[in-house]
Amino acid sequence: MSLASAIRTRDLNELPSRRDEDWRWSDLKAVIRVMPDPSPAAYTAAANPALDGIDAARILYINGRLVDGGRIAIPATGKGAFVRRFVSATAETAHHVDAPVEVGAGGRLLLIDSFEGQAAGYLASTTGAIRLDEGAVVERIVLIDEPEDAVSVARFEVQLSEGASFSQTVLATGAKRQRFETHVAHPGGASVRLDGAYLLGGARHSDQTTVLNHEGLAGLSSQLVKGVVADRARAVFQGKIIVAKGADGTDARMGSHAILLSDRAEVDAKPELEIYADDVQCAHGNTVGALDDAALFYARSRGIPELQAKAMLTAAFVGEVVVRIGDDAAREMARAWVEVKLAGLV
Amino acid sequence: MLSIQNLHVSVGGKSILKGLSLDLPQGEVHAIMGPNGAGKSTLSYTLAGRAGYEVTEGSATLDGQDLLSLSPDERAAKGVFLSFQYPLEIPGVPALTFIRTALNAKRKAKGRDEIAAPEFLKLARAAATGLKMDFEMLRRGLNVGFSGGEKKRMEILQAVMLSPSLLILDETDSGLDIDALRIVSEGVNNLRSPDRSMLVITHYQRLLDHIKPDKVHVLAAGRIVASGGPELALELEREGYDKYGVKEAA
Numbered sequence A: 001m002s003l004a005s006a007i008r009t010r011d012l013n014e015l016p017s018r019r020d021e022d023w024r025w026s027d028l029k030a031v032i033r034v035m036p037d038p039s040p041a042a043y044t045a046a047a048n049p050a051l052d053g054i055d056a057a058r059i060l061y062i063n064g065r066l067v068d069g070g071r072i073a074i075p076a077t078g079k080g081a082f083v084r085r086f087v088s089a090t091a092e093t094a095h096h097v098d099a100p101v102e103v104g105a106g107g108r109l110l111l112i113d114s115f116e117g118q119a120a121g122y123l124a125s126t127t128g129a130i131r132l133d134e135g136a137v138v139e140r141i142v143l144i145d146e147p148e149d150a151v152s153v154a155r156f157e158v159q160l161s162e163g164a165s166f167s168q169t170v171l172a173t174g175a176k177r178q179r180f181e182t183h184v185a186h187p188g189g190a191s192v193r194l195d196g197a198y199l200l201g202g203a204r205h206s207d208q209t210t211v212l213n214h215e216g217l218a219g220l221s222s223q224l225v226k227g228v229v230a231d232r233a234r235a236v237f238q239g240k241i242i243v244a245k246g247a248d249g250t251d252a253r254m255g256s257h258a259i260l261l262s263d264r265a266e267v268d269a270k271p272e273l274e275i276y277a278d279d280v281q282c283a284h285g286n287t288v289g290a291l292d293d294a295a296l297f298y299a300r301s302r303g304i305p306e307l308q309a310k311a312m313l314t315a316a317f318v319g320e321v322v323v324r325i326g327d328d329a330a331r332e333m334a335r336a337w338v339e340v341k342l343a344g345l346v
Numbered sequence B: 001m002l003s004i005q006n007l008h009v010s011v012g013g014k015s016i017l018k019g020l021s022l023d024l025p026q027g028e029v030h031a032i033m034g035p036n037g038a039g040k041s042t043l044s045y046t047l048a049g050r051a052g053y054e055v056t057e058g059s060a061t062l063d064g065q066d067l068l069s070l071s072p073d074e075r076a077a078k079g080v081f082l083s084f085q086y087p088l089e090i091p092g093v094p095a096l097t098f099i100r101t102a103l104n105a106k107r108k109a110k111g112r113d114e115i116a117a118p119e120f121l122k123l124a125r126a127a128a129t130g131l132k133m134d135f136e137m138l139r140r141g142l143n144v145g146f147s148g149g150e151k152k153r154m155e156i157l158q159a160v161m162l163s164p165s166l167l168i169l170d171e172t173d174s175g176l177d178i179d180a181l182r183i184v185s186e187g188v189n190n191l192r193s194p195d196r197s198m199l200v201i202t203h204y205q206r207l208l209d210h211i212k213p214d215k216v217h218v219l220a221a222g223r224i225v226a227s228g229g230p231e232l233a234l235e236l237e238r239e240g241y242d243k244y245g246v247k248e249a250a
C-alpha cells in the first residue's frame, strides 16, 4: 500500500486511506479518484532562484526521470555537496522515482533536496535509501514547494553506521496532500537530528512523519518540528521514537510546536515514544497556540505594522528550526525561503 | 500637545478609567502618581492602543489629531512611545533587528528611505554607551534573559533610537536599583526637548528626584483627583494617598 505502488499498478485500491492508522490524517484515497496517465519525459524545468546561493553540483530529475547528473555516492573520506531537484513538470500526470544516496566511511555530504511543482494536479512519489557508513556526516535540507492541487509522497530510509551523523531539516508549504516520511535506523553511537518546519495557508495539507529506531547503545537524537498554519490549512506531525531493548544510554529529544493563525487552521500532532530499554533519557514537548498577542502589541506599539509584526514574530518562531542548520549558506537559503513563504501567510 | 478629555475606559467589562482629563503641553514633563490599581497602566495602554481597552466615552488627541481611532502602529508613527511597565521578551528577534525594523517602519510612514546599516549601528552604539549597556546584548533575542533593570534600559534605548514626540514611561523606576535608576533617569533627561512631551507614571516619588516634572497629577480610582507643582509629589510621599479616599492594597 503506497502511492508508489498505486502509480505502478494503476490500482486505486493500493492507495493508503484513513483506515490505515498511519494515514488517518493524510487520506490519499479520498483525494485521488482516478489514476492519471504516467508523466511523459520532459527535459526542461524553470530555474529556481531560491537555490542560487548554494555552491554545489546539480542533479535534476523531471517527472521522475534523471535528466542531469547521476546518483550520489560519496567514496570513503570523500566530500560532496549536491543540489538535487525533483521537478514535476506535467499537469494531471503521475510519476515515481527512487533516488538513493550512499556516503562511505568518513565521508561528508551536504545535500539540498528541492521538490518543485511546476504544473497543476500531478501525483508524485519519491523514495530513497540513504546509507551512511562509519563516521559519515550528512547534512540534508529538504525544500518542498508545490501547487495547492498536487499530491506528493516521499519516503526515505536512512541507515546509519557507528559514529555517523545525520542531520535533516525539512521545510514544507503543503499541497492538496503532501507527505514526507523519514525512517531512521539508528545503531547507537551515532547522532541524528530530524527537524522540520511547515508554513501552510489556504486549504493546504502537509504531513511530516518520522520513525526513529534507536537500536544500539548511547544513541543521540534530537528533533524540533515547528510550523505556522493559516486559513483552513492542516498540518500533521507524526513522530515515533522507538528505543529497543538494550539500547541503554539513548538520549532522544523531540519538540513539536505550532502557531495557528486562524480558527479553522488545524494541527494533528502525534508524538509517540516506545521505550523498551531501562536507562534512557527521552523528552518530548508538544504545543499548539496562537501568536502571542502581547508580543504583537509590543511590536506594533513601536511602529511596526501588524502584518510585518506578525511576519517577524512567526519568522522568529520558525527561525528556531532554521538556526539549527549547520552549513552557513544552506542556513541562509533556508532563512530566506521561510521569510518569503511566511510573507504570503500572515 | 496631548489632550485627554473625560476619558472612560473599561477592561473586560469592568470600568477602570472614569472621566480622566489631562492636558500635556508640548515640551513639558508631567508626572502621574497613583496607588496600585488606580488605572495608571490602563491609561498607558489606552493611549498606546492595546486591544481590550475599550473607550466608552471621552477623547484623546495629540496635536489636535484623534489618537483613539488609530492602530497602535499608526500612533507610533505619529510619535507615541510607551515604555512598558513589563517589557516583553521576543525570542529569536535580536534587539538590533527589532529596533531597525521599528525605525524603518517609522521612516517609511514619513516617506523616508530605510536607514543605512552603518548609520544605524553608529546610532545604536551611541545609545547603548549612553545607557551603559553592553552593545553585545543588542545582538541577543530582545529582552530574553535580561534582568528587570536591563529591560528598562532597553526600553529607554528604544525611545532614544525612535525619538518619539510623546514619551509615556509606565513605572520605569520599578525594579531598578539606585545606580540603574540614575542611568535611566539621565537617559530620559537627555530626551527632554521643546518638541517632546513626557508622561512619567510612577508609584513612588523617588523617580521624580531624578526626572523633575513641570507638573504632578494624582490618579486615583480612575480619575485625576489633584494637580500641582513638584511639591505635590513630596506631599504624597509624606502623607500617602489616604486623603484621596483610597486605601492601598497591602
Ligand SMILES: Nc1ncnc2c1ncn2[C@@H]1O[C@H](COP(=O)(O)OP(=O)(O)O)[C@@H](O)[C@H]1O
Pocket: B011, B012, B014, B016, B034, B035, B036, B037, B038, B039, B040, B041, B042, B043
Ligand atoms: N486585563 C484586565 N482585566 C480586568 N481587570 C484589569 C485588567 N487589567 C487591569 N485590571 C484592573 O484594572 C485596575 C487598574 O489596573 P492598572 O491600570 O494596571 O493599575 P495601575 O497601573 O495603576 O497599578 C485594577 O483594579 C486591575 O485589577
Ligand SMILES: [Mg+2]
Pocket: B040, B041, B042, B085, B170, B171
Ligand atoms: Mg501599572
